[in-house]
Amino acid sequence: MRILLTGSKGQVGQCFKDRLPEDWELIATDSKTLDITDAASVLNIVKSFEPDVVINAAAYTHVDKAEEHADTAFAVNALGTENLALAAKAVGARFLHISTDFVFDGSIPHPVSEHQAPLPVNVYGHSKLAGELLALNAHIDTVIIRTSWVYSEYGHNFVKSILRRGLEDGTLNIVSDQVGCPTYAGDIAQVLLEIAAAPQFPRGLYHYSGKQRVSWYEFARQILAAADKRNPQYGEVKVNAITIADYPTPARRPPYTVLDTQRLHEILPHPVPETPLQDTVDRLLA
C-alpha cells in the first residue's frame, strides 16, 4: 500500500505515522515540504509517487484567527483540499479527508447524522464545508471523516492546555454550556488506516468521534482527575464553570455538536476501540 500523507506534523498526521503498518510505503509531507494550496506542486508529487491513497490531515485549524484570515482558511481548507482530490483522481488514488463538527450550527440537542444539512456559524466551519463539497465534486472516490474536539500527545489541544494551565494558574474558568465529543487523534488515524486498507470503501461522508459527550468544563475535570492519579498536585486545581457569554471569542462556537457515528461503525471492516483519556494523560505526564 502506498500512501501520500499531508499535514504529517499535525495531531492526526503524527498519530497516523506512529501506526503505519511496516510493509506500507509512505510519503509524509508537511507545510514546509508540500503547501497544499500550490496546485502544481500537489499534482507533481502525487504523479511522481503514484499513491494508492492520498490522505489529507493538513488544515488551517485556527478557529479564531480564521475570522480575520478568511482568505488563508479558504485557500487551505477549501482549495487545498480540492487540489489534493483532483491530484488523487489524476492517478486513480482514493482520497481520504478529515472535516469537522463545526460544519453544524450546534442548535440540535441530539446526535446529528450525515443527512443533517450543515450550517456553519464561523469562517473555519464555512471553509471546511467548502472543502468537503469541492472534494466530493472533484473526485468520485473521496471519503470524508467529520470528527470533533481532537486531542493527542502532539501539537496544541485542550488536554495539553489544561495540564499546563492547571499547575501554572491553580484555578481555571472553563465553559460549561458548549457540549461535544472529545476524540483521540490516534483513533482517527486508526480509522483512516482501516479505510485505506479496505479493498473498497463506499465514497461519501462519515461521522466519527469519541463516545462520551461532555462540556468543556466536564472534560477539564476528567483530565485533571486522570492527571491526579500520577501527580496529586492536579487534584488541587480548582475548576469554575463559566458560560460562552462569559468567555467571548472572535469566532462563534456551535453550542452542541454531537455526531451520530453509527454509519461508520456499521461499515468499518474492523472495530476501532476507543483509547481511554487516561492513556494520553499518562503519556503526557510520563
Ligand SMILES: NC(=O)c1ccc[n+]([C@@H]2O[C@H](COP(=O)([O-])OP(=O)(O)OC[C@H]3O[C@@H](n4cnc5c(N)ncnc54)[C@H](OP(=O)(O)O)[C@@H]3O)[C@@H](O)[C@H]2O)c1
Ligand atoms: N483539532 C480539532 O479539534 C479538530 C476538530 C475537528 C476536526 N478537525 C480536523 O481534523 C484534521 C486534523 O486536525 P489536527 O488537529 O491534526 O490539525 P493540526 O494539528 O492543526 O495539524 C494541521 C497541520 O496542517 C498543516 N498545514 C496548514 N496549512 C498547510 C498548508 N497550506 N499546506 C500543508 N500543510 C498545512 C499544519 O502545518 P503548520 O503547523 O506548519 O502550519 C499542521 O501541521 C483537520 O482537517 C481539522 O480540520 C480538527
